[in-house]
Amino acid sequence: MDINKYYRNIPKVDLIMENDRIKDLLDITSRDLVLECARKATEDIRAFINDNPNNENEINSLIKNIINNIILEVHKFSTYNMKKVINGTGTILHTNLGRAPISNEAAERARKIVTGYSNLEYDLESGIRGSRYSHFEKIISRVTGAEAAIAVNNNAAAVLLILSSLAKDKEVIVSRGELVEIGGSFRVPDVMKQSGGRLVEVGTTNKTHLNDYEEKISSETAALLKVHTSNYKIVGFTESVSVEELSDLGKKYNIPVIEDIGSGVLADLSKYGLTYEPTVQNSIKAGVDILCFSGDKLLGGPQAGIIVGKKQYIDKIKKHPLNRALRIDKFTAAVLESVFHEYIDEEKAMKNIPVLNMINMNIADIKLRAEALAEKLKEMHRYLDINVEECLSQIGGGALPLERMQSYAVAIRPVTMSCASFERQLRNLEIPIIGRVVNDTFLMDLRTVLVDEEKIIYDGIKTLFK
Numbered sequence: 001m002d003i004n005k006y007y008r009n010i011p012k013v014d015l016i017m018e019n020d021r022i023k024d025l026l027d028i029t030s031r032d033l034v035l036e037c038a039r040k041a042t043e044d045i046r047a048f049i050n051d052n053p054n055n056e057n058e059i060n061s062l063i064k065n066i067i068n069n070i071i072l073e074v075h076k077f078s079t080y081n082m083k084k085v086i087n088g089t090g091t092i093l094h095t096n097l098g099r100a101p102i103s104n105e106a107a108e109r110a111r112k113i114v115t116g117y118s119n120l121e122y123d124l125e126s127g128i129r130g131s132r133y134s135h136f137e138k139i140i141s142r143v144t145g146a147e148a149a150i151a152v153n154n155n156a157a158a159v160l161l162i163l164s165s166l167a168k169d170k171e172v173i174v175s176r177g178e179l180v181e182i183g184g185s186f187r188v189p190d191v192m193k194q195s196g197g198r199l200v201e202v203g204t205t206n207k208t209h210l211n212d213y214e215e216k217i218s219s220e221t222a223a224l225l226k227v228h229t230s231n232y233k234i235v236g237f238t239e240s241v242s243v244e245e246l247s248d249l250g251k252k253y254n255i256p257v258i259e260d261i262g263s264g265v266l267a268d269l270s271k272y273g274l275t276y277e278p279t280v281q282n283s284i285k286a287g288v289d290i291l292c293f294s295g296d297k298l299l300g301g302p303q304a305g306i307i308v309g310k311k312q313y314i315d316k317i318k319k320h321p322l323n324r325a326l327r328i329d330k331f332t333a334a335v336l337e338s339v340f341h342e343y344i345d346e347e348k349a350m351k352n353i354p355v356l357n358m359i360n361m362n363i364a365d366i367k368l369r370a371e372a373l374a375e376k377l378k379e380m381h382r383y384l385d386i387n388v389e390e391c392l393s394q395i396g397g398g399a400l401p402l403e404r405m406q407s408y409a410v411a412i413r414p415v416t417m418s419c420a421s422f423e424r425q426l427r428n429l430e431i432p433i434i435g436r437v438v439n440d441t442f443l444m445d446l447r448t449v450l451v452d453e454e455k456i457i458y459d460g461i462k463t464l465f466k
């Protein structure tokens with residue numbers, strides 16, 4: 001076959017730009033982008049012909065589809081990729097789905113602050129430069145009982161900053177039962193290495209005693225570190241040292257005690273039917289000198305790493321050069337202040353912070369909501385077999401790994417297509433619906449579906465059967 005004939009069949013870029021469907025693209029994006037995609041499409045075909053001169057079918061198909069392919073390419077740049085999704089998985093802190101959702105009120109307050117200027121680093125009383133931490137330091141101290149507070153990018157950054165500020169070139173003693181790995185790249189020994197501190201491991205995986213720590217204390221010791229084993233449990237023949245005992249030991253030798261408590265629980269969750277998780281307030285009361293936790297796990301706030309504790313240490317941490325590199329932005333600062341305001345009144349926090357509200361949801365209400373949604377969806381009974389089924393929700397986000405909560409799901413078995421295909425189509429809706437597939441059934445746990453999302457689910461599924 002004459003290869004030049006193929007080349008001649010590729011439409012010229014000028015002609016492509018005159019195509020009506022291509023011209024329509026100019027309403028949604030720039031001429032430069034469309035031109036670039038058109039050029040690239042023709043070049044790609046030329047390269048393909050050059051490499052596969054005998055693949056006539058594919059060459060013809062590429063040439064035939066050139067307009068469609070250019071449109072697809074342009075759309076990749078002119079539509080938004082990051083979008084709202086509906087979480088029907090029943091996992092409250094779903095790391096892949098953005099962990100803790102923020103309340104409308106907190107987001108609205110932040111919107112007002114970030115869309116104009118704010119007093120982020122301006123002291124309105126004195127009219128001179130202020131601190132971005134001032135907006136929430138008092139309220140965090142009030143809620144946690146700590147002397148001082150600061151927040152950085154996330155909890156991994158908080159641990160790195162604390163160790164870099166207090167333990168560089170010195171030793172930090174940690175129990176072997178607490179050498180935690182949190183999701184891939186955060187491992188306590190690696191963070192220690194990054195900070196320039198030296199890890200001194202004591203005890204064994206299942207048992208560490210107070211004298212294991214005490215025996216290793218020397219003039220080289222910068223701190224005693226306790227890490228909450230948030231995402232696993234060591235059960236059976238076990239023993240670990242409590243924060244009270246460790247704090248007393250630190251005091252005896254005048255060595256600061258650091259605790260990475262992970263999830264930042266401020267309310268006693270055992271009151272709401274969950275297993276007791278150590279609270280920040282309890283560790284402060286026990287005498288821990290520096291404590292850090294995530295903002296977007298059980299605290300229910302924005303991504304952040306919150307550091308609280310004795311003023312002398314927090315001051316030192318604030319002055320460390322790394323702090324400037326890890327600092328939070330104005331959006332986070334605004335949301336963080338809102339979230340801690342809710343915690344002044346625990347009852348308010350349980351109601352207004354979405355994560356806590358989901359934990360504390362009344363099971364009868366979940367069932368009623370599932371039944372109402374199922375009833376509406378039954379309109380599509382020719383395509384879908386719909387029921388309400390009991391299911392189990394979980395906390396997720398590496399917190400309370402063994403905990404499950406009774407819940408109700410709308411269970412859908414598609415009649416006219418496979419469950420895998422149904423699941424894929426829901427994932428590709430304008431507002432994607434993410435659920436769980438169990439035994440060829442698509443489950444949507446209503447615990448993690450916000451009330452105003454029920455209509456979006458109904459509308460979304462309806463578009464599949466128009």
Ligand SMILES: *Cc1c(COP(=O)(O)O)cnc(C)c1O
Nearest residue numbers: 154155156182228230262263294
């Ligand atoms: C989750 C967790 C971290 C990491 O927190 P991020 O906010 O995700 O950076 C560190 N330590 C412990 C114990 C954790 O549970």
